[in-house]
Amino acid sequence: MSFRTTTAVDYVEDVSPGTGALPPRAWYATSDAMALSLNGDWRFRLSATADAEDDSFADPGFDAGDWAEIAVPGHWVLQGHGSPIYTNHLYPFPVDPPRVPTENPTGDHLRVFDLPADWPSDGGAVLRFDGVESCARVWLNGTDLGEFKGSRLPHEFAVGHLLKPGGNVLAVRVHQWSAASYLEDQDQWWLPGIFRDVTLLHRPAGCVLDFFVHASYDHTSGEGTLKVESDVDGRVTVPALDIDVATGESVTVPVEPWTAETPRLYDGVLASEGERVPLRIGFRTVVLEDGLIKVNGTPVLFKGVNRHEWHPEKGRALDPETMRADVLLMKRHNINAVRTSHYPPHPAFLELCDAYGLWVIDECDLETHGFVEQAWRDNPVDDDRWTPALLDRAARMVERDKNHPSVVIWSLGNEAGTGRGLTAMAEWIHGRDASRLVHYEGDINCRDTDMYSRMYAFHEEVERIGRGLDGGTLKSRELPFILCEYGHAMGNGPGGIADYQRLFERYDRLQGGFIWEWIDHGIKDERYGFAYGGDFGEELHDGNFVCDGLLFPDRKPSPGLIEYKKVIEPIRIEGWGSPLLERGRDLGEGAYGTVRVCNAYDFADLSAIAFEWAYQVDGETVESGMLPVPALAPGESADVKLPEPPDTGSGETQWTVRALLATDTAWGPKGHQVAWGQFPVSAPPPVHVAQREAPRLGDGRITLGPASFDSRTGALMSVGAVDVAGLRLDVWRAPTDNDDGAPWQPDLRYGLLWRKLGLHRMRHRLDAVELTGDALTVRTRVAPAARQVGLATVYRWTSDGERLRVTVSVSPEGDWTVPLPRLGxxxxxxxxxARVRWFGGGPGEAYPDTRSASELGRWESTVDELGTPYVRPQENGARADVRWAELGGLRIEGEPEFWFSARRWTNEQLDDARHLTDLVPGETVWVNLDHGQHGIGSQSCGPGPLPQYFLRAEPTEFSFVFSEIS
Structure with missing residues (x-):
């Protein structure tokens, strides 16, 4: 006979969503009913297990004077109590659902509060928790209110009958692990605590309970239809539309529609007998029609990001200023859509999306990814016992967020396999809200969803899908396609997103995608700058895979975000300017000196945009002015004539045209650059160095023009008064996260293949130093130990007396089966x-498949600012298309153009570093002049570089010219 003792914490392992909470309802921040925030400093006690302490701490009069204090909202592991844990999908505890470990960190929270003096004595009150991870039990004034699960979802309790004017004791016990943890296996830090707001809401007699704002738009008539369903009778007024109707009644009037580009909101009021609730109403209609997602009759193209909630010091406890900063950054970088990976965000974020204009895929707080390790056996979404919890999560998302016009798609969750529970969720959502579509990536056959969604599909597969050649079920082939995750922004990258965007714009069925992801989840840390997985002693972790965002943890844009802004810009500017450009030849003589402007917005015209032109010679603007462009409607194009270019004589010339905000907007100041285009007029002149000087041997040195060389090795020692050390062929770069690829990708992870081949430890053999009448020739072989492959490398040095030219000839030997990381x-x-000036691409870094945002011009920087501070150090900082660069008293010109980088450590030291604090500046600035770089791709989770961005080992010749700056 066996038995298990029932304990007071059995609810922790119960698969039910909890007990005692009120039904879910619409969330709103303010009304004329009183509210009291309970955020602030709370008393806190941490226990090692769920049942280490009894619940006497919830009794009035309990002395918690010796407890610690923590901030609520907050996570206790980020406030000195325990440590965070990062895993991508592995559960950090044994998988035995719904059981969790006995070692279950449990935080007891206490808050004593008084009611305001003017708190009404009539009516009731509701205590609302907006987010607690992962399971909480609540007491007020010694009365057990119940317990709940669903970390990123609101839960309310009726408490009016328990309140006192003063000395109210709110006690909350929070368990890190619970049955709910099996449903919350998202790729993020495990961070327990009360991390969203706690609020006491007065509920006067006759107050508003739940309500649903239905605000549709008929694009054929220009009219909107409003109906507000409410659990209590009341009236709805919208002064700007002269609307004054009872709840439940429909009214149709002419309106301006809401879109992400034109986020028109109408202020209204829902008034019941006891409460007035402000409304912000956006009229729009979302349908699946003709195999496309349409809003207000128009197909939309999502230029989106996946957004986890993150702050480097506060974790997921975001303040309004941080949320607003996210939205403004998105708008200013041309992003028009957000997938709230992988849970509903703080509701204030959706209010910002309504106001500033972003399409939202609102995702349920559901992921069971860890069950993939056992072929999805025992997956809760296919176990009927868990279905009530799944439906509760779906309902709490939909009911909370249903009145936001920005939310156009509901998502069932992420990476939870398939099963009956997901079908039940989809059926409930479709039945509750027919005005939106339903998404779930894991539903490959699209049984329960309204769109075909994939993650990290390769370019060629995406093109097949766009052409309708993807196979699959009939239903999936008839649905629109989105990449709910692509362009994995881990470290240096993502590469290849411009190639994806071209596909999205070519095929109607492809309705865009969402970059993974918005921000690096680095934790501010005195040891490392920013910490990632493994830095807190976790026994299981996934390293820096948590740092895969377009923003660094401190919210500074990465080069990846700058690239994405350019790739998705909503105005296309293309120019011809010269017969040098082949594509202009079929346009007739009048096409030269014109620019084509295309409005790529879905809804907005260009009346809010001003255009400027600049004519540049050798990267410097010599003339500029305003360019008249008509207020093109969405999808329209116009050819606009440029002014006559000035006569500037010789030099490389080009046009640059910019699209700028004409006036201040809600999200950007006047003059903010929305888009730009650049196109050449005349090509750069060749770099010519006459071979006038002959090399001279003497006193252990070879002298050639301004340069001296070691007579034994032929190594360059100086150019004029500038000392030069160790100039030689370099093929190694510190592998990027995308070079190294992901562990589940067994083939063609080039970072590993490069290291296996030994490209990080190349040996340089000197074969000959030859002096001829006009040149110094140094013959070498560069090869890794233990391998037969090599690169026969010849340096041929010549001079005109003032400048020094080296021509580098490289011939591969052996069977090279992998591309090179770099060649230069x-x-x-x-x-x-310390300082660098250059004429070439800038201002930021670029690589072969991340160079859309590289603008040709003259730039200046410090050596230290050239680098990009990726949380895990790796190859960074290259500038593309460089004609010349100046630093340290040296001027370098290239033929052809070259990639340039400089840093205060070697590539090998960069490769060895694991955190930015590992990089200690040395006494030498190491300069790379590269003829080629291998592409970046996004193989840290997606595809590697496309073949056209490979740097193949093949016979190559390139030149550089050195001169001392006078």
Whole structure:
């Protein structure tokens, strides 16, 4: 005979969503009913297990004077109590659903509060928790209110009968692990605590309970239809539309529609007998029609991001200013859509999306990814016992967020396999809200969803889908396609997103995608700058896979965000300007000197945009002015004539045209750049160095023009007064996260293949130093130990007396089966070389498949600012299309153009570093001049670089010219 003792904490392992909470309802921030925030400093006690302490702490009069204090909202592991844990999908505890470990960190929270003096004595009150991870039990004044699960969802309790004017004791016991943890296996830090707001709401007699704002738009008539369903009778007024109707009644009037580009909101009021609730109403209609997602009759193209909630010090406890900063950054970088991966966000974020204009896929707080390790056996979404919890999560999302016009799609969750529970969720959502579509990526056959969704599909597969050649079920083939995750923004990258965007714009069925993801989840840490998985001693972790965002943890944009802004810009500016450009030849003589402007917005015209032109010679603007462009409607294009270019003589010339905000907007100031285009007029002149000087041997040195070389090795030692160290061929770069690929990708992870081949430890053999009448020739072989492959490398040095030219010839030997990381030369300069000037691509870094945002011009920086501070150090900082660069008293010109980078450590030291604090500046500035770089791709979770961005080992020749800056 066996038995299990029932304990007071059995609710922790109960698969039910909890007991005692009120039914879910619409969330609103304010009304004329009184509210009291209970955020602030709470008393806190941490226990090692769920049942280490009894519940006497909830009794009035309990002395918690020796307890610690923590901030609520907040996570106790980020406030000195325990440590965070990062896993991508592995559960950090044994998988035995619904059981959890005995070692279950449990935080007891206490808050004593008084009611305001003017708190009404009539009516009731509701205590609302907006987010607690992962399971909480609540007492007020010694009365057990119940317990709840569903970490990123609101829960309310009726408490009016328990309140006192003063000395109210609110006690909350929070368990890190519970049955709910099996449903919340999202790729993020495990962070227990009360991390969203706690609020006491007065509920006067006759107050508003739940309500549903239905505000549709008929694009054929320009009219909107409003109906507000309410659990209590009342009236709805919208002064700007002269609307004054009873709840439940429909009214149709001419309106301006809401879209992400034109987020028109109408202020209204829902008034019941006891309460007035402000409304912000956006009229719009979302349908699946002709195999496309349409809003207000128009197909939309999602230019989106996946957004986890994150702050480097507060975790998921975001304040309004941080949420607003996110939205403004998105709008200013041309992002028009957000998938709230992988849970509903703080409701204030959706209010911002309504106001500023972002399409939202609102995702349920559901992921069971860890069950993939056992082939999805025992997956809760296919176990009827868990279905009530799944339906509760769906209802709490939909009911909370149903009145936001920005929410156009509901998502069942993420990476939870398939099963009956998901079908039940989809059926409930479709029945509750027919005005939106339903998404779930894991439903490959689209049984329960309204769109075909994939993650990280390769470019060629996306094109097949766009052409309707993807196979699958008939239903899936008839549905629109979105990439709910693509362009994995981990470290240096993502690469190849411009190639995806071209596909999205070519095929109607492809309705865009969402970059993974918005922000690096680095935790501010004195040891490392920013910490990632494993830095807190976790026994299981997934390293820096948690740092895969377009923003660094401190919310500074990464080069990936700058690239994405350019790739998805809503105005296309293309120019011809010269017969040099082949594509202009079929346009007739009048096409030269014109620019084509295309409005790529879905809804907005260009009346809010001003255009400027600049004519540049060798990267410097010599003339500029305003360019008249008509207020093009969405999808329209116009050819606009440019002014006559000035006569500037010789030099490389080009036009640059910019699209700027004409006036201040809610999200950007006047002059903010929305889009730009650049196109050449005349090509750069060739770099010519006459071979006038002959090399001279003497005193252990070879002298050639301004340069001296070691007579034994042929190594360059100086150019004029500038000392140069260690110039030689370089093929190694510190592998990026995308070079290294993901563990589940067994083939063609080039970072690993490069290391296996030994490209990080190349040996340089000197074969000959030859002096001829006009040149110094140094013959070498560069190859890794233990391998037969190599690169026969010849340096041929010539001079005209003032400048020094090297021509590097590289011939592969052996069977090269992998591309090269980079190909160029590296050398050292004095550490006093602090500032850099260059004419080429900028201002930020670029690589072969991340160069859309690289603008040709003259730029200036410090050596330290050239680098990009990726949380895990890796290859960074290259500038593309460089004509010349100056630093440390040296000027370098290239033929052809080259990639340039400089840093105060070697590539090998960069490769060895695991955190930014590992990089200690040395006394040498190491400069790379690269003829080629391998592409970046997004293989940290997606595809590697496309073949056209491979740097193949093949016979190559390139030149550089060095001169001392006078």
């Amino acid at each position: 030369v590296r050398f050292g300069l004095s550490g006093a070389a």
